[in-house]
Amino acid sequence: MLTLTGWDWGLGNMTYGPLWRRHRRLFHQYFNQHAVTAYKQDLEEASHKLLQRLLLQPEKFVYHLRYMLGAEFLSAVYGIHDAEEIDQYLAIAEKAIQGAEEALIPGSFLVDFLPTLKYVPAWMPGALFKRKAAEWKRNAMAMRNVPWQNVSAALDSHKPCIGASMLERISHLIGSEHAGEEEVAKNVAGTTYAAGSDTTYATLHIFFLAMVLYPDVQKRAQDEIAAVVGDDRLPNFSDYDKLMYLKAIWMECIRWQPAVPLGLAHKTLADDEYNGFRIPGRAIVMHNTWAILQDPKVYSEPKTFNPERFLRDGAWNLEVMDPAVIAFGAGRRICPGRYFAELSVFINAARILHTFDIMPALDAEGKQIKVEPDMTSGFVIHPKPFQCSIKPRSKAAESLIRGGNSDN
Ligand code: HEM
Structure with missing residues (x-):
């Protein structure tokens, strides 16, 4: 695939060298299991805004999920809060992510198998991949560089965000040393945003699909939340340990329809053997996440959301x-954002279920519109468009949604 044949197209072409380790250290520093607790308050605030958007325009729920998940990352990474700026950056990111998703499907391009093709000039017939890659690189660079312009301002105005914190860490450096470290920081910010927002949004989208298809699961989760939280406040992170069924819903969402079903391509460093198969060094190896999570020997009736x-x-x-164990990849490049993703999906799902009923939409004759568990194909998968009805569960729920400070 393009990233592994050494194609210089942007953020993804690092192998396991010292440069990759510098990036990885930063991912770990900002997203390890303890570090993510720092983002809880922002996640609670963002989830409250999502409820308010769902109340006003429930039919646009997919748009709101994408917007709020993107906004969550823009605020955490770049300190961007202004609605107009968020719109502008989301448009830039969307273009870049589309390209990345096309490029990350292994085997999409002949150059994946014949790396020497990368030397053919872009104007040659059949070199469409080169022209596409040039455009994707431009888009990926815009996604990395444009929001970064906000970071110095965030640092000056003492708005906490990951970008500002990374800049502060290198403020004692000068000249080329500073420039080199700033490149690493920019890459970390850009990759976090690209890798985190679409996957987490896809998982929350999958959660909506599951809730429409499995009303009993929805009801049981709502009962659990009501018993723990009561009627007069929204769930928050202090409820986390008591909401086991909700945690099981999160686990089932990443199992039932893993957002990255084929993981990311890995490369063997040396010859290896697995179950009698010889795997040569430098071979591209895919782990079939979907098959592992649908294995009936491990998960009975795997197609059922249970x-x-x-x-x-x-x-x-x-x-x-x-x-x-597998939905976030494996080995040294396992997803560093997995704890953040869980917190984000947890708080959004808890608050949505506490305040709304998600049901099949009705047609003009009042009959339920059938929803199928169909997914798009690609590197990150999403449910195919489906309609549903999202209604506040009660007047009390509606006032919690409208309330300014309902987190306590
Ligand atoms: C449910 C949501 C998510 C899923 C399903 C997911 C899945 C994955 C997978 C399968 C990989 C490839 C791992 C491998 O190479 O084996 C990955 C990498 C990565 N993810 Fe996630 N991810 C999610 C959320 C996030 C979030 C929230 C962040 C950031 C806060 C994030 C940041 C990253 C980064 C930076 C990488 C690249 C790591 C590297 O190459 O060293 N992800 N993710």
Whole structure:
């Protein structure tokens, strides 16, 4: 695939060298299991805004999910809060992510198999991949560079964000040393945003699909949340440990329809053998996340959305594999954003279920419009468009949504 044949198209062409380790250290520093607790308040605020948007325009729920998830990242990474700026940056990011998703499907281009093709000039017939790659590179660079312009201002005005914190860390450096480290910081910010917002949005979208298709699951989660939280406030992160069924819903979302079903391509560093198969060094290896998470020997009736599979007698059923073992990739490049993703989906799902009923939409004759669990294909998958009805569960729920400070 383009990124692995050494194609210089942007953020993704790093292998396991010292440069990659510098990036990886920063990902870990800002997104490890403890560090992510710093983002909880922002995530609660963003989820409240999502509820308000869903209340006003429920039919545009997909747009709101994409917008709010993008806005969540723009605020956490670049300190961008202004609605107009958010719109502008989301448009830039959308273009870049589209290109990345096309390029990241291994085998989409002949150059994946014949790396020497990268030397043919872009004007030659058949070199469409080169022209596409040039455009994708421009878009990826815009996504990396344009929002970064906000970071110095965020640092000056003491608005906390990951970009400002990274700039502060290198403020003692000068000249080329500073420039080099700033490049790394920009890459980390850009990759975080690109890798995190679409995947998390896809998972929340999958959550909506599951709730429409499995009303019993929805009802059970709503009952659990009501018992823990009561009627007079929104769920927050202090409820996390008590909402086991909701946590099981998160696990089932990443198992039932893993947002990145084929993972990211990896490359073997040396000859290897697996179950009698010889794998040559430098071979591209894909792990089939989807097949692992749909294996009926591990997950009975794998096509059914059933969070209960992870629970037994009110405790975790440790005999059933946690899908996070593979849904976020594997090895040294395992997704560093997995803890952040879980927090984001958890708080949004908890608050949505506490305040809204998600049901099939009705047609003109009042009959339920059938929803199928169909997904798009690609590097990151999404549910195919479907309609649903999203209504506040009660007057009390509506006033929680409208309330200014309902987190306490
Ligand atoms: C449900 C949401 C998410 C899913 C399903 C997901 C999945 C993945 C997968 C499969 C990989 C490839 C790992 C490998 O090479 O084996 C990956 C990489 C990555 N993810 Fe995530 N991710 C999610 C959310 C996030 C979030 C929220 C962030 C940032 C806060 C993030 C940042 C990254 C980065 C930076 C990489 C590249 C790591 C590297 O190459 O060293 N992801 N993710």
